[in-house]
Amino acid sequence: MHRMSLPLSATLFLAPPLAISDEVRLLTWEAYLSKEVIAAFAQHTGHSIHQVFISSDTERNAMLATDGGLLFDLVMTDSNATRAYAQDGLIQPLGNKVPNAGHIDQRWQQACGDYGLAYSWGTLGIAYRSSLVPGINSWKQLFSPPPPLRGRVVMMADIHDFTAVALIAAGFNPNSAERSELQAAYALMQAQQQYVLEYDYGLSYAISRQQSSQMAMTMAYSADVEEIIESTGQQDWVYRVPDEGTMLWVDCWTAPASHPIKPATLAFLNFINQPEIAALNAETTWMPTPISSAKALTSREHREDKELYPTETITSRSDVYQNLPKAAIDLRAKMVATIKE
Incomplete structure (x- = not known):
């Protein structure tokens, strides 16, 4: 996998961590979040990330049907599951709680709706x-x-x-x-x-x-x-x-409805939706970003990778x-x- 480090704003790392640190617990796919971004988030906020990996949507559904909603702060779901979970009352709206979510292209955010934040596609x-x-x-x-x-x-x-x-x-x-x-x-x-x-x-x-x-x-x-x-x-x-x-798939971050959204969770979502951080995440995990301004910050090799960004012939x-x-x-x-x- 390509591991190209991108220049980050110096002020990003000079900002002092929050006085009270917390752990953000994620239920997600393996190798889906950049180690570099996790480290930057910890350095910037003092919060840590704990990940549990799923191997299929079916496994995730089973976990949420039991006590998974209590165990995790954020769950990675595809857009179809996001709509179903919202209808069943399993997740809560994220809406306007994340200022940097405004950077996400509407084409992808619309797939996740008010109950999720588009992460990749x-x-x-x-x-x-x-x-x-x-x-x-x-x-x-x-x-x-x-x-x-x-x-x-x-x-x-x-x-x-x-x-x-x-x-x-x-x-x-x-x-x-x-x-x-x-x-x-x-x-x-x-x-x-x-x-x-x-x-x-x-x-x-x-x-x-x-x-x-x-x-x-x-x-x-x-x-x-x-x-x-x-x-x-x-x-x-x-x-x-x-x-x-x-x-065509769109993956969304969603928040279980079983407990209030923690400040650390919102800090994480706001952090990863900064264009510069989204670019670092896309480049180091070698996956597409739903943020056009972030894509513009990645390498030419990344931007022109047809596996990540398919042509109109394929999408049509x-x-x-x-x-x-x-x-x-x-x-x-x-x-x-x-x-x-």
Whole structure:
């Protein structure tokens, strides 16, 4: 992964820490927040960050359904889950509580609404080892991979992403609620089982296995490949958005409704939405930022990375997540649970 340090305002580090320090507890994805930003936040405010990592949206949902809302100050959710959590009363509005949130581009902030703050965005695609196969260009190849990749597929068992790409591979809309179309997607998921090494988030698998990783293909988010390369030492990983199109995602910081938002939590959100800090975070994690003024501060290599900032050609044939009827969500959850058994 690229680790380029950006110049930060000298006054940022000269400001004295707050008199009372606190810990901000995050439920989020692994390798999703820059270590440099965490250190800068601690130095600037005196507050610390404690992170707990999730490997799927399903895991996060289960944690919040029990006592997760009490354990964490902020939870990373996609825009679809943000709307659902808000409707169920699980999260509270962030609204105008974070002054620097005004820097976020409205296109991305609108996806998170009043109950979340846009943090990152991107595409869903396939990551694979290019030294083993000449090229991957279809979602169908994820479910029926070329021989060199069979038995080496790591598949994220998420009820939204897993079923969405199976629906695309089957020739249907990824937001479909039609039972017959979901059954066709399920048939592909069943056929894929024989080729799956493990059901896990590919990046989490790579980080845990390091150089012993046997993974050769995985469903991935557009910012994952750099970290997979760094974790495994395998330089031949590439990311591809299949020709059929994909899903566009927006991730949002949300605050559980089970307890008041702490001053340290608001300080963290305000800190990371400073354009200069957002740029440092985007550059050192090698992921896209929803703040245009921050993107302008990153390196040319970062700004022009088409994996991070896809072309209009890709976005025009991509879908965004939509709210689904409860019956369709329940069926998707049952499909994924059965596949994992």
